[in-house]
Amino acid sequence: MKYRTNGIIPPPIVKLAEAAKRFSSSPRFLNLGQGLPGHIPPEDALSSLKERISHPTTHVYTPDEGLLELREEIALYVRQKFDIDSDPHNEIVITAGANNAFAGVILTLVEPNQNVIMPSPYYFNSVMAVNLASAEIKAVSVDSNFQPNVNDIETAIDEKTCAIFLISPNNPTGAVYDRNKIDAIVDLCLQHDIMLISDETYSSMVFEGAEHYSPRVRREAEHNVITIGSFSKDFGMSGWRVGYVIGSQEFTKEFLKVQDTMTICAPTAGQILALEVLKKGLDTVELELQRLSHLRNLAYLRVREIDALDVVHTKGTFYLFPRVKDCQDSRKLVMDILQSTGTLILPGAIFGEDGEGHVRISIGPLTPEAVDEAFDRLSDFFKKN
Numbered sequence: 001m002k003y004r005t006n007g008i009i010p011p012p013i014v015k016l017a018e019a020a021k022r023f024s025s026s027p028r029f030l031n032l033g034q035g036l037p038g039h040i041p042p043e044d045a046l047s048s049l050k051e052r053i054s055h056p057t058t059h060v061y062t063p064d065e066g067l068l069e070l071r072e073e074i075a076l077y078v079r080q081k082f083d084i085d086s087d088p089h090n091e092i093v094i095t096a097g098a099n100n101a102f103a104g105v106i107l108t109l110v111e112p113n114q115n116v117i118m119p120s121p122y123y124f125n126s127v128m129a130v131n132l133a134s135a136e137i138k139a140v141s142v143d144s145n146f147q148p149n150v151n152d153i154e155t156a157i158d159e160k161t162c163a164i165f166l167i168s169p170n171n172p173t174g175a176v177y178d179r180n181k182i183d184a185i186v187d188l189c190l191q192h193d194i195m196l197i198s199d200e201t202y203s204s205m206v207f208e209g210a211e212h213y214s215p216r217v218r219r220e221a222e223h224n225v226i227t228i229g230s231f232s233k234d235f236g237m238s239g240w241r242v243g244y245v246i247g248s249q250e251f252t253k254e255f256l257k258v259q260d261t262m263t264i265c266a267p268t269a270g271q272i273l274a275l276e277v278l279k280k281g282l283d284t285v286e287l288e289l290q291r292l293s294h295l296r297n298l299a300y301l302r303v304r305e306i307d308a309l310d311v312v313h314t315k316g317t318f319y320l321f322p323r324v325k326d327c328q329d330s331r332k333l334v335m336d337i338l339q340s341t342g343t344l345i346l347p348g349a350i351f352g353e354d355g356e357g358h359v360r361i362s363i364g365p366l367t368p369e370a371v372d373e374a375f376d377r378l379s380d381f382f383k384k385n
Helices: 012-024 043-052 068-082 097-109 124-132 150-156 179-192 249-262 268-280 282-303 330-341 368-384
Strands: 092-095 115-120 136-141 161-167 195-199 225-230 243-246 359-362
Touching: 012 330, 043 268, 068 092, 068 225, 068 243, 068 268, 092 097, 092 249, 097 124, 097 195, 097 225, 097 243, 097 249, 115 124, 115 150, 124 136, 136 150, 150 179, 161 179, 179 195, 268 282, 282 368, 330 359, 330 368
Parallel strands: 115 136, 115 161, 161 195, 195 225
Antiparallel strands: 092 243, 225 243
């Protein structure tokens, strides 16, 4: 039997995790593959959820758009932190994570045979979602600092272009996109009446003086900008599956048709936990981000000691995306590293053609000692190979 999904790539991390199974039971195994933070939600928030866990309202559906109290807290949070104005009653929808949000946005906006422009390297799940909608990706290479090329994006726009998709801070490169470049891309969207989808999952993970800029602050562009957010990374809630979408009232009305079809609502317990973190856990979250900043400093110090790796020092996320000198097959390389050292990293090729020759190293869940051990292993591997 032929399935309409036959032409869509299978999840690359799932395949790599399968390959790593025979190593993962070893105490020496180090997983620098999946994009996980190194912390769980704050204890005060968890305690509040525990008090509510046996109440019947925790075990039923919320409204499709999510708990109103949570939407109100998100509106306050993004206003204070990123200067985004949003109406919690009709411009915010709670989703089952950012992946669910993006897939819902695509199914709301994109017609078959249309295209979505993405800076490349790109996040592979986003490509899967666009292809699932029977649409295409137009990849536009980033510059040497992993910043989007505005002129190339403009050239890529054609009559079938529905949207431009940005992730900043970026997965996999860690780049924090320049405000002027983002504004120029917003201008393109207004000029051509297409949508800008802005994935801001890592918006709190900016370091070394960098600032996150959300195009949603351009209120005159409210009908052309959709913001996606997530609690998976900074709140340590990856397994709880809670994210959100901010868009115009016109958009959210249509988005809720997809939301109800796909999930009805985000998990109720996860929504409650996210609400409790927003109300009483933000100071703890900030401490975890400071911990992550120290880890990043150590990782960049260590990666520069490896002659085989050429790294651009970006200022966001917990990813490093070094180029491996003379590497033509990053998939084979990461399997060799896994088999030789018991250390899992991701091949840049799974993030598109522009990722080939690179590897993605995720340090989020590591301790300083584990960071040192990981780069000791990588150093030894490249010295021998």
